[in-house]
Amino acid sequence: MRDGLTTPIVVDGRAQMARGSNGTAAGEHRPSVVAAPRSSVKAGGVVSTTVLPRPRPLQCGLQFDDGSFLVVRGRGVIGRDPTRTDGDHPVHTVTLADGTCLISRTHLEFWTEQGTLWVRDCRSRNGSEVEIYGRRMRMRPGVAVPVPPTSTILIGRQRIRVRAVDHRAVIGAVTVQWGAATRAGPRRERNQDTFGARPPVFVVADGIGSHSAGELASREAVQALLAVAEHPEVTDAVLSSALADARARIDEIPVHDGKRPPGTTISGAIVTQHDGMPCWMVVNLGDSRTYRFDASGLHQISVDHSISQKLLEAGVTAHAAPPSPIRNILTRALIGGVEHKPDVWRMPMRTGDRILVCSDGLSSAVDESRIRRVLQAHRDPQAAVDALIDAAMRAGGTDDTTAVVVDAVSIRPAHYSDNVTRAARRSSGLGIDGATSTRARWHV
Numbered sequence: 250m251r252d253g254l255t256t257p258i259v260v261d262g263r264a265q266m267a268r269g270s271n272g273t274a275a276g277e278h279r280p281s282v283v284a285a286p287r288s289s290v291k292a293g294g295v296v297s298t299t300v301l302p303r304p305r306p307l308q309c310g311l312q313f314d315d316g317s318f319l320v321v322r323g324r325g326v327i328g329r330d331p332t333r334t335d336g337d338h339p340v341h342t343v344t345l346a347d348g349t350c351l352i353s354r355t356h357l358e359f360w361t362e363q364g365t366l367w368v369r370d371c372r373s374r375n376g377s378e379v380e381i382y383g384r385r386m387r388m389r390p391g392v393a394v395p396v397p398p399t400s401t402i403l404i405g406r407q408r409i410r411v412r413a414v415d416h417r418a419v420i421g422a423v424t425v426q427w428g429a430a431t432r433a434g435p436r437r438e439r440n441q442d443t444f445g446a447r448p449p450v451f452v453v454a455d456g457i458g459s460h461s462a463g464e465l466a467s468r469e470a471v472q473a474l475l476a477v478a479e480h481p482e483v484t485d486a487v488l489s490s491a492l493a494d495a496r497a498r499i500d501e502i503p504v505h506d507g508k509r510p511p512g513t514t515i516s517g518a519i520v521t522q523h524d525g526m527p528c529w530m531v532v533n534l535g536d537s538r539t540y541r542f543d544a545s546g547l548h549q550i551s552v553d554h555s556i557s558q559k560l561l562e563a564g565v566t567a568h569a570a571p572p573s574p575i576r577n578i579l580t581r582a583l584i585g586g587v588e589h590k591p592d593v594w595r596m597p598m599r600t601g602d603r604i605l606v607c608s609d610g611l612s613s614a615v616d617e618s619r620i621r622r623v624l625q626a627h628r629d630p631q632a633a634v635d636a637l638i639d640a641a642m643r644a645g646g647t648d649d650t651t652a653v654v655v656d657a658v659s660i661r662p663a664h665y666s667d668n669v670t671r672a673a674r675r676s677s678g679l680g681i682d683g684a685t686s687t688r689a690r691w692h693v
Contacts, residue, residue: 316440351405428631431651442651452517469498500585512584554581614646
């Protein structure tokens, strides 16, 4: 159980999201994916000189006051208890709880056309406003308005920020496509999950709820890891430096009322190379998870750093011991001033690989067989992410839930490798212990 950033669904003033019936089948919607947060914003760009963005329209993302974040994949409605407006089932249904009664039942409609977000006030009782380039304007009821990135939509006391997000990039010889979303738990005031998706880095952090400022800790950890994207080669020194920076950032978060210092989990995959061959570098601290889904099935790559995992390794199953809060205690995490050693693996990358990174809000609510079926059913990574988070909510999950899905779309043959690839061949990178497990991974 942890906490951080999300995609809305409703409760106590938070946004709640549900997908319509036409958002459940694979291939029904155009590919869309979330890019990672900068500070509190979950929209990231390609920064590394080794990553070349594909010339295609960016997707649009909506960031809500509770930290929830969604990528617009079709028509959606927002309101106190929104319903479809034109006879079609919306892809996104966003419920905003509002004790002030300033938000109408179906308040606003939104959709995208050729990469542009459009919004329309559904003749709401109190109206809607948009702030574009610093200028605040009241929307005319029933009139569609284009809303560019960096704009803000205002509904009652709620502010919805519009972000541009990318979902596809070329990294050396590899083309990847990704999707991501996060949703606050129904009983949580703020989402303590944060995800980062800035090629070649794809990570999830879950602020430790029993510590103070878990939300800030997860955010700082992700920002520190995203800095790896600015290096042409990801080596052990680069990764160690990023984790040290994360600890330093977390250590600076103020602690009040004698509470313990904040901390966070961190898990994810970095697209890199080993001996000139494309590979996934997986890093993990805590109980957020990284999975690999390929032709052989779904495999958990990371190993939880928790009392529950220790008991499992000792042969104590969940059925053999009664439920106890102690089972959720972490044995390792990112905490300021405490250097816990991360687990790091390198895995050979193959075309068709799919990586899932998630917080325990997903893994604790949805079993692996269900996760596997969802990943298999949805070709679009963003559709897979949305379906996974919906599955966690339908299963009764109460924790913040975050997921990032990354696909290796194609890998250019070695003889087409560029200078970056040749330079990587000369780099020793992270050390390898010489043992390859049945999961075809190298453990550092």
